[in-house]
Amino acid sequence: MSQEMENETKVLSYNIAGKPDIADALKNGVRVIPVEIEDQMKEAYLGYAMSVIVGRALPDVRDGLKPVHRRILHAMNERAWRSDRPYVKCAKIVGEVIGNYHPHGDASVYEALVRMVQDFSLRVPLIDGQGNFGSIDGDNPAAYRYTEARLEKVAEELLRDIEKETVSFSPNYDDTKQQPDVLPANFPNLLVNGSSGIAVGMATNIPPHNLKETIDAVIAVIRNPEITIPEILKIVPGPDFPTSGIIIGGEGLISAYTTGKGSIRIRSKVEIEEKKNGREVIVVTEIPYQVNKKVLLEKIGDLVNEKQIEGISEILDLSDRKGIRVEIHIKKDANAQVILNQLYKMTQLQVSYGITMLAILDNKPKIFNIKEILTAYAAHRREVIVRRTQFDLDKAEKRAHILEGLKIALENIEEVIKVIRASKNPPEAKQQLMIRFSLSEVQSDAILEMRLQRLTSLEVQKIIDELEEVRALIADLKDILAKPSRVSEIVCTELQEVGDKYGTKRKTEISIESIESSSFNAEDLIADEEIVIQITYDQFVKRLPIDTFKRQKRGGKGIQGLSQKRDDVIKIMKAAMTHDSIMFFSNIGKVYVMKAYELPIASKEARGKSLKAIINLREDEYVSSVFTFREEDMEKDLLLVTRRGFIKRIQLKEFSNVKKSGIIAIGLRDGDDLIKVEAIEDKDEVMIFSRKGLALRIEGNSIRAQGRTASGVTGMRLSEDDAIVGLSKFKEGEDIFVVSEEGYGKRLGFEEFAAKGRGGKGMAYLKVTDKNGFSVGTGSVGSEDEIILITQQGMTIRINAFDISKLGRTAVGVRIVDLKDNDKVQDFTVLGES
CATH class of the missing domain: 3.90.199.10 (Topoisomerase II, domain 5)
Incomplete structure (x- = not known):
């Protein structure tokens, strides 16, 4: 470059008021452009900012x-x-x-x-x-x-x-x-893995989500572009962090998904365990996302040493490759729950997590709501499929073009050979083939490069077959490009394949705390799934996913449930759905109502949470029966049956506004308690079953409804040493399922029992012997229903109800579960029972 050109292109910026040497610069041949320094700073900083925003710190909304x-x-x-x-x-x-x-x-x-x-x-x-x-x-x-x-x-x-x-x-x-x-990006990586970054004047913090849930949400948006955010949140209820934990959302979670900005709290997963010496231990098995465990434990230690938290005797980190386990040992007279609340407040056992869903779209930063992210990703995948299809189409058309040339040559092989032999050189042969057979240059090259072995009849047929396949492929690819609906369906199919192959269960639990106060129902964020509710003799309650219980054949030994190291055992087991309302009936005739999803989730081995921490049970009060219902059941009545055979009918809507303090459901006689509850109407018929094998069939319209404080009327007359264990409603096409203490069971038909008035002694439904023991309970089962049975030692077994033989009234039954020594069946529940 000449000196003149160099001086011409060199640009220096000066503030005229502050640079007295402009004249010197001009003398030296430098081209000077006077500008205000403020303007220059703005322009330069804007360029820097956009470089950081687009080229370094923020993710692309399409691939995350x-x-x-x-x-x-x-x-x-x-x-x-x-x-x-x-x-x-x-x-x-x-x-x-x-x-x-x-x-x-x-x-x-x-x-x-x-x-x-x-x-x-x-x-x-x-x-x-x-x-x-x-x-x-x-x-x-x-x-x-x-x-x-x-x-x-x-x-x-x-x-x-x-x-x-x-x-x-x-x-x-x-x-x-x-x-x-x-x-x-064949999966929505921005939501699946999240992203965080600080740009210039803006920052992003997008939490990770569950792969399967996010893919299902994309498919839902593709198939229904008018889908609302509340409907999306039924599919993706919240973030799913790799370190698990519990999300406490409320308005912040809703705001994050509707506006792109919000804040949630992430709480460690903690259980309070009781050691054999009676001391309590706070056990931490999951911590919040991006929390350093070592720093967390050091902070707890500092608080203990500074006496800001008192009552902790020891902190043990027992974490290994299998997972996190931190034990915080509590002193003898200290309250573990109070200390846990202090830890939530003063340490990173609970943290606030700010969400800003900022990403790049069309080279511009934008804050997205969850639907906009899913929509932008879906549009990207459609474009990918269209471009891929066009690529495959171009390739297929090129191949078809060559195959058509080869086909022409093979159909005229003698003349082709004659033309080639008559040519002086390859270029002339190529030119003559193009003229003689109206071939393209590409086709002529392919013919000249064809090996002699392709002239066999088998090879000729292969070319013809391949041409047909390629033509069919071309037609299909053109059809895809012509129909946006096919493009969308391909996107959905490929996403579904990724979800099925790599999807895993949700790790992070969504707590309903504070969600009730939002504009959404708590149920909008919680999947309606099958669960099993278990209550122990010491009144601890928990819910477990239905797939916790693996199916087995009858006669199996079952799998271990509640840890045998404890002195507590399961007393009540009930199948439910997470959206069900649960009625807890107590031994003093009170009822407490709450949603199933409000119950704590726990493992098979854990006891769960004390019922007294959930509902206001008195010191001498315990739950004796559990009933589930839905909003659509509110017009029905309830039939309550006590251990001593008394029955009472009451309208379900009497319990529409039950608080945690509970209300009276039945006036119980001394020494009696509530055993079973069933929803009934006048048209229904019910059967009451006793422990010693007697049953009574009663018509629903023969039982008059009473108020909450009434004690009910005699349903079935029992001997002094007998008690009610079962209540079943007659349902067309269903049988009665009976289980006895020693692990035996059978099915029998409702039709074997004639309807009689209340107050009778009933008919035999089970032959009670030393072999099978007393009846544990009964249930109504259909051909698709399953049974989950639990023993006093915590063993559980899940079987198909119709795998058990249908036998007569006086039959002992067949073995369902192979019990250990001194073990007996405690309870069972029917999956699918309405």
Whole structure:
């Protein structure tokens, strides 16, 4: 470049008032543009800000990745460092990324790579690491010369079909390579793995979500573009953090999903256990997302040493590869619940998590609500499918064009050979073939390159068959491009495949605390799923997912439930749905009502939570019966049956506004308590069953409704040593299912019992012997129903009801469960019972 041109293109900015040497600059041939320094600063800073916002700190709404993460995944895919290949040194990966795509510091690239390995940072890790990649205790990862990595299988779904021109590419920093502007992203990574970053004047903090739930939400948006956010929240009730925990949402969670900004609280999963010596232990098994466990425990220790929290005797970290377990031992006279509340308030056992769903769309930052994110992702996937289909169509049409040329040549093979032999050289042969058979240059080249073995009849037929297949493929691809509905269905199908292959159960529990006060119902955020409610003799309650109980054949030994280390055992078991209302009837005739999803979730081995901490039971009061109902049942009546055979009919709507303090449901006689409850109408017939094998069938219209304080009337006359154990409503096409103490059971038909008035002694329904023992209870079962049975030692078994034989009234039954020594059946519940 000449000196004159250099001076002409050199630009310096001056503030005229503050630069007296402009004249000198002009003398030296420098072109000077006078500007205000404020304007220059604004322009320069805006350019810097947009570079950080778009090119570094914020994720793209389509693939959920920042440029550095996208470049790492692309570089690893380009070098075939995939899940089916050996691990490679992270130093090699970092060098590849820096050298070809990301000319920044190696530390920032390695840090981004490490985060994609950590299963406590990402809900679905994208890179499979080998070596030390840090820990939830804040340990630093090993240097990249020691660690190795390769792509996770699921990460390949983000890169799927990238070779088919499904996304646009741009030159890298030195124009030597092309890099993708976005990945095809065959799952909604922005919501699944979340993102956080600080740009210039703005920041993003998007929490991770469950893969299967998020995919289901995308499919729902595609199939119903008018879907509302409340409907989406029934599918995606909230974030799903890799470290699990409990989300306390309320208005903040709703706000985050409707406006893109909100705040939630994440609470550790904690249980208060009682040791054999009577001392209580606070056991922490899950901690909030992005909380350093080591720092958390140090903070608790400092609070104890500074006497800000008193009553803690010891803190043990028993965490291992299987998971977190921190034991906080409580002193003898201290209250564990009070200490736990102090820990929630003063430590990161509970944290506030701010949500700002800020991402890049069309090179501009935007705050999205959840539907907008799902819609933007769905639009991206449609574009990917269209571009892929067009690529496949172009390829198929090129192949069809060649095959058509080969077909023409094979149909005229003698003449083709004659033309070729008559030509002086290949170019002339090519030209003559094009003229003689109206072929294109590509077709002529293919004919000249064809090997002689293709002239066999078998090879000729292969070409004809392939041409037909390619033509059918072309027609199908054109049909896809012509019909947006087919494009959408392909998107849904491929998403469903990813969800089925890589989806896992939700880790984070959504608490209904504070949700009631929001504009949404709590049920809008909670799936309506089958559960089993269990209550122990010591009045601890819990709910368990139905799949906790695996199906077995009759006669099996079952699986262990409540830990045998405890002196407590299961007393009551009831199948329900999470949206059901639960009525707890107590031994003094009171009833308490709450939603099933308000009950604590616990493992098979855990006792759960004390009922006295949930409902206001008196010191000498305990729950003796449980009943479930729905809003649509409110016009029905309830039939209450006591242990001594008294029955009472009462309108269900009498209990429409029951509070935690409870209300009277029945006036019980001394020594009697409520055993069973059933919803009935006048048209119904019910049967009452006694422990010693007697049953009475009664018509519903023969029982008059009474008020809440009434004691009821005689339903069935019992001997002094007998008691009621069962109540079943007659249902067309169903049988009575009977279970006895020693693990025997049978089915028998309602038709074997004639309807009689109340007050009778009943007919035999079970032959009670030393072999089978007394009756434990009964239920109505249909052909699709299942039984979950629990023993006094906590063993459970789940079987199909109709796997059990239908026998006569006096039969003993068949063995359902193989009991251990000194064990007996405690209770059972029917799955599917309405």
